[in-house]
Amino acid sequence: MSLRPTLDFLLYDWLDAAALNGRARFADHSRETFDAVLDTCERIAREKYAPHNRTVDTQEPHFDGEKVVLPQATHDAHAAFVESGMLAAAQDYDIGGMQLPYTVQAAANAFFAKASVSIGSNMLTSGNANLLMVHGTELQKEVFALNEFSGRWAGTMCLSEPQAGSSLSDVATRAVPDGPDFESDPLGPRYRLTGHKMWISSGDHELTENIVHIVLAKIPDAEGKLVPGTRGISLFIVPKRMVDVQGQLTGERNDVALAGLNHKLGWRGTTNTLLNFGEGKYPVGGRAGAIGYLVGQPGKGLHCMFHMMNEARIAIGMAATMLGMAGYEASLAYAKQRPQGRPAGPAGKDAAKPQVRIIEHADVRRMLLAQKSYCEGSLALQLYCARLVDEQKTADASTADEARLLLEVLTPIAKSWPSEWCLEANSLAIQVHGGYGYTRDFPVEQYWRDNRLNMIHEGTHGIQAADLLGRKVLMEEGRGMALLAARIADTARRAAAVPSLAAHAKALGEALAQVGAATKAAWSTGDPKEALANAVPYMQAFGHTVLAWIWLDVAHRSLGGDPAASAPATVGRLAAASYFFHYELPTIGAWLNVVETRDPVCAQLPEEAF
Structure with a gap:
């Protein structure tokens, strides 16, 4: 089977992506141009990615003492991806983009993830550049973001540290002003960073001539101390190799050193690194400290x-x-x-x-x-x-x-x-x-x-769950949750008018009510510790309800007004929707029960009892 028919149905029949061409930003496009992008990405994924998925799994990145070595297949796939222009697909024409809808870009990138997620589609590079396009200065955009969109440079995201994985308040990397005139550097206020970052995907390689690290670090207070918590955390551009204001390499290495490669269960084709910032291995201007340029405001x-x-x-x-x-x-x-x-059979099996x-x-x-x-x-x-x-x-x-x-x-x-x-x-x-x-x-x-x-x-799952129940469903006095509930209810109302979907519509309405009741019950005491003790079961039930809604909406569109639609793809989609409603959605009751009762067994079990 092929992914393409499913993508085409979801893009054009369900989401009506072609209607986006009626907006000024996408006026130059048509379904034909969207299809051409999908065709190109499907071909590159088939020719450059899929045949080498096992290769990059078995020939892991290694450090030869000077550089990180990757299989030639990775270099070839990266070059083909860059040539396709997909790094800047959704960007403006005037910076080399295609002004494609992000919907189409996401669909196109699906081919690469399916063919070899380990080779990858450079999501951190495009994400890094997109961040700079929103929060960077004009020169930071020109020097760093545009060179990332062109594929000349790559990008990373450096958050985690050995002692502080997901706990960003415990970040210990320091950033101190680089001299009394640190604010006069045209690339941004200039700091010296020292610290260690871990789990950095694509943190070192030779696929591009430079790597732009986006690094979280704390600026010390007037007494030279790091402020506890997330206050004081600032964001810095730290290039692997130093550059000038024209975006040319100066020939000098920044003080960023590879401390080691992590050898992982999966995603083995992508380098995953420990990086040391400012240890003095590559002193800049004769001094230790990795040069970083402040993005946005301090703190x-x-x-x-x-x-x-x-x-x-x-x-x-x-x-x-x-x-x-x-x-x-x-x-x-x-x-x-x-x-x-x-x-x-009636008489048993006939050997x-x-x-x-x-x-x-x-x-x-x-x-x-x-x-x-x-x-x-x-x-x-x-x-x-x-x-x-x-x-x-x-x-x-x-x-x-x-x-x-x-x-x-x-x-x-x-x-x-x-x-x-x-x-x-x-x-x-x-x-x-x-x-x-x-x-x-x-x-x-x-x-x-x-x-x-x-x-x-x-x-992690726990972090996403705490974000959902602890922040997202409550934000702006629950308005986002109310908007989602309204869309779910609208789908249920429309589907209820179709006899073959009416039972699903009823089940979805009941699930939505259960989620709403559990949300209120979880927060009924106002104690975050009690509310969030079962955040993951809440997220699982919430997610199942969302997916049931998605499936009901897709099923309704699949019928297209014909409740007896019999095309194999339609029959398959309707069966998948029925499976989800019959086998999966009923499970939310057990998850939501512990949320509603704020079941304390996990949170209160004494450590020694484990």
Whole structure:
């Protein structure tokens, strides 16, 4: 099977992406130009990425004492991606972009994630550059962001530290003014950074001539002390190699040193690094300290960084989705050709009859349909969020504001739900393969290993859950939650008029009410400790409700006014929706029960009892 028909349906029939061409920003485009972009990316992914997915898994990055060495296939794939112009696809014409809708860019990038997420689609580079386009000075945009969009330089995001993974308030990297005239540097106020960063994806490589690190660090107070908490955290541009105001390399290394490579369960083709800033290995101007240029205002680093983090979270959701989709396609192909067993008849099994293909067994079909419901539902969710990005940027003020709020509420789900349930799809793909799925003779074990990272990547499940229940559903007095509930209710109302969907519509309405009641009950005491003790079960139930809504909306559009639509793709989508409503949505009751009762068993168990 091919991803393309599913993408085309979701993009054009469900989300009506072609209608975006009626907006001034996208007026030069048409469905033909969108299709040309999808065709190009599909071809590059097929020719440059997919054939080398196993290569980059087995030939891990290594440091030869001078540089990080990657397989030639990675260099070739990166060059093809840069040549496609996809790094700047959604950017303005005047900086070399295509002014594509982000919805189309997200769909196009899906091909790369599916073909080889480990080679990647340079999401950190584009996210880094996008951050600078919003928060950087004009010269920072010109020197750093534009060189990233062109593919000449790469970008990273440096948050975590060995002693402070997700706890950003414990960041200990220091940034001190570089001399009395530090504010006069045209590239921005100039600081010297010292500290250590860990888990930095693409932190060192030779794919590009330079790497632009976006680094969180604290500026000490007047007494030279780091302020506790997140106050004082600022954001800095720290290039691997020093540059001038024309964006040319000066020939001098910045004081950023590779301290080591992490060897991971999955995503092995992407370098993951420990970096030392300011240790003196590469002194700049004869002194230790990595040169960093302040982005935005001092102490406002997290505000700027969240622009990149939210974009990265949605990209991780897409990566998880497409890894699940790759496993689904592989296990479907295997199930169609693998003979094993015989069906049971009234008189039992007839050993004299030939074996049947395993897709004819009900339990194998259950596992395949589960994968389809998880992965295609997730893909629809990711594209829906991408469409909200376009609404936020190009719609009228009221619609744009609604899109902003909806995106805030949905971002934790867009990241976390696929990273849990498309991973489950990968596990089911292994199960469909039986013992072979556990071997490297088939690709599904690698898909599972690659996908296992995504529950941790860009904020763990627990962090996403605390963000959702602790902040997103409450923000602006619950207006985002109310907007989402209204859209869910509207879908249920429309679907209720279709006999084959009426039961699903009723179930969705009941689920929405359960989530609303659990939200109120969780916060009924006003104690965050009690409310958030079961934040992950809350997020799981919330996510299942969102995915049920997505599936009902997709199913309603699939029928297109014809309740007897019988095209195989339509039948498949309707079956996946039914699977989700029959097998998945009913599970939310157990999750929400512990949320509503603020069950204390996990939070209050004495440590010694573990």
